[in-house]
Amino acid sequence: EAQVTQNPRYLITVTGKKLTVTCSQNMNHEYMSWYRQDPGLGLRQIYYSMNVEVTDKGDVPEGYKVSRKEKRNFPLILESPSPNQTSLYFCATKRGPGSDTQYFGPGTRLTVL
């Protein structure tokens, strides 16, 4: 079954404590991306990756890091989380450039105290 998985699904943490949210896909898609969802703002892209070792900033990259060492995994790293990073995070994948549809993981709800 084609899947995008995220872990953890829920996380409560404190300011400054480094954390990683993992994303994994089994569809052999080249493209992966991270979005955050905030009330009244819809979803906004944080970072994306076009393939292994190729990443670029989206619209709201400040405070986040990513890496793409393998095709299937695209972790999101918060080196020093702050309360304004409290949000619902989604990983997305699609086959490649152009018209392909993006498919989303189940979401990770992060609260930073």
Place this chain on the structure above:
Amino acid sequence: AQKVTQAQTEISVVEKEDVTLDCVYETRDTTYYLFWYKQPPSGELVFLIRRNSFDEQNEISGRYSWNFQKSTSSFNFTITASQVVDSAVYFCALSEAWEDSSYKLIFGSGTRLLVRP
């Protein structure tokens, strides 16, 4: 600049009513793609439809239909005979075709639909 506007923040209807969710977009690209996603209370994002800018035919899928009008830059979504299970947040999104932009979906702010029994 690309932009998607969903002016209706929240809509409440009674079951079996028809309801239309509005979506207006802005783009300078002549080739682009429009999407609708559903986010039920469980939180996941469910893909509903993709439409490319060259195909203005309306689409119907069961109780769902989509009206794409390039002349008004709109891509509206209608649910006929709404049901309680349709209660969700619905997002309209835009993706441009040229390579550097095709990796990003521009989302509207979403419309929360509440269908009351």
